[in-house]
Amino acid sequence: MDYRKNKTPLFFMVVIFLGLCLQLPFQTLKKLPVHQRVSVGEKLDFDLRLPKFLAHNFEFTIDGVKPSTFYLGDTTPVAATPGELEVKVKLFGLIPLRYMTVSVVPEVRVIPGGQAIGVLVESEGVMVVGRSAVVDEKGVRHNPAAEAGVELGDVLIKVNGEKVETESQVRDLINKLGQDGKPLNMEFKDRHSQEIYKTIIKPIYCSETKRYRIGLFVRDSTAGVGTMTFYDPQTRAYGALGHIISDIDTCQPINLNRGKIIGARIEGIRMGKKGQPGEKLGVFRGEDDISGNIIKNTNCGIFGKLTKEPNNTYEKETIPVAMAQEVKEGPAEIYTVLQGDKIEKFAIEIQQVHPQGRSEGKGMIIKIVDPKLLQKTGGIVQGMSGSPIIQNGKLVGAVTHVFVNDPSRGYGVFAEWMLYDSGTLPKQLSGRNCEKLTLLEISPAKLAKI
Template sequence: MRGERDMRKKKIAAGLLCALVFVMMPCGVWAEELLVGGQAVGIEISSDGVIVSGFSMVETDAGAVSPAEEAGFRPGDLIVEINGETIRTAEDLIAAVARLGGNEASVAVQRGGETVRLRVRPALSPGGQWLLGMWLRDGVSGVGTITFIEPESGLYGALGHSVNDESSGQSVPLREGRICAAEIVGVSPGTPGTPGELSGSSESGASIGSVEKNTAAGIFGHIAVIPGGRLLQTGQIHTGAASIVSTLSGHETREYAVEVDRVYTDGGHTRALLTVTDASLVSGAGGIVQGMSGSPIIQDGSIVGAVTHV
């Protein structure tokens, strides 16, 4: 399956990890006081299964074919099994297809919360490889923001929402993951109807912590070296003046003024709508942009939530 796997780049765009509505979800209370976040981090997650990201044509003696597309696979499908064999990585799938030798296989995929079984027969390429004619991805990377760090254990929360596959919009099942040191190298300002985004670069091999859970409330794990910083208690959000802490350039965290316009409940969760009132954030980025997800919200000297969407 040469050429059928997406390659990761060191250069990462924060827009991979954000949606288009701005809401707030509260931080849970794990300790009396938490370290305030705001630091940008690179996020790398390996999926527990292989994501179909698209299709390709296989040149055969009978013409160009795409066995996977013809069999009913869809972009965003998560391949988890082939002929009863568990598939966790792209290498697992490539090896399993090679062993088929042109025989038809039963493939289990997760799609929209359900398991779907498809039957597919690989095609033989001129180079002698058995191929399904699909592009594969077994990981997702991007930029997000640390919300808080528990000072004793190093437990952190970040991003404020789950890491999703861009093809399906579904949460990526976590096999393993890490956060890396990241530097913000540019901002594409938002405009009415179009969210802007932060662009960052992560240092190869510069892992600073683990990703252990990928949840609707954000990603969670442990950071290797607990940094110094401001310790605040958690509190309840209300309408009125507040601020967010984020990184828009390099490694520097800054606090920006916002106004909490509305607080409401949705599905048992407290959420809020904010308006940016900080002139420097409006002029520099056009407001809150993708990549700021996870920025802690500070109000009355307490951490009251996190930016989750823009």
């Protein structure tokens, strides 16, 4: 028998076997975020669950130094003081596979929330949320604004150089200036580019409303009930909602002009079911309970400073905030209010974790498993957004969205991402996301024809 002829199949079998063994770690390495953050004293986990006979072929180095115990499958402290570390992964100690930056940040401690809050927002200018044809005295239909290129979601800033802030102001101004029979110089902010553009629109006298109009529906403010996620008793900085406040009609982020939060009380629950998410039915209690301003409206929530701290808390003392890579699949809890102003704790399960994702409120998938919460709400409901998620004694995130076809499941945002947007930590990455269904119930009030 010629053994030389049998070596080729054996060689290919060995190559295929090694390829299959290395496929899993290569795929997992790609999923590791290029930039991670850990708190001082925490451990960084690079466990790719490799067989022991392969683990020694992969090597990690931190800032060029190979720790004697820092191999795949092990966990090791990265640093005792804040700073930036460069981490490299090599195959056989020679072939570079992955480069990562690890930021070691000071431990951040906050008081977790769970309080029901009323959110009152006045936007910059007035937002275009619909079109309405103007029928003149001859019965002819016109839409001057649409012909001028104005789109839904654009924001009207000025009319003939005068800054506008409320829908009633815009309505009266257009009617008054329209009586002169001259076109109006109008400034809008484009919904896509956020750049200001100017256009000329001539109002038409509307036979239906008996005043001059340009053919738009506009809204100047919004209000709703949500949940506070955390606050810092030293700086009085807070975070809430976990997602951006968007207009319910255009799904466009609201440009903040003035806004505040106040205390709220939950009067009832409309249960959610498949295809029809439920909601908390709340009323505003006023500024004697909770009050604060809104400085930022971002993909990860609203942020500002409290002028009046909450009277009720579930946790009296501060707890650590977990970095995204510390969050694990498994059991956790949320704090939220179902009746009155009483904060309760309910069991959930973190089913998926995506620490490499963008800061858009989709860092994790959660499932409500608490029988009491499921019985009362059917799962995640509107008004629950911002409810803090606690795991192993740390604030790991907040509830943000519900799955319409399965109200027991939804998304959560990482607390770390909320810290970026609050300014507590330097911001890393940001993404823009606009869900058709977020968990802040937007009031349709103050809608006007202009």
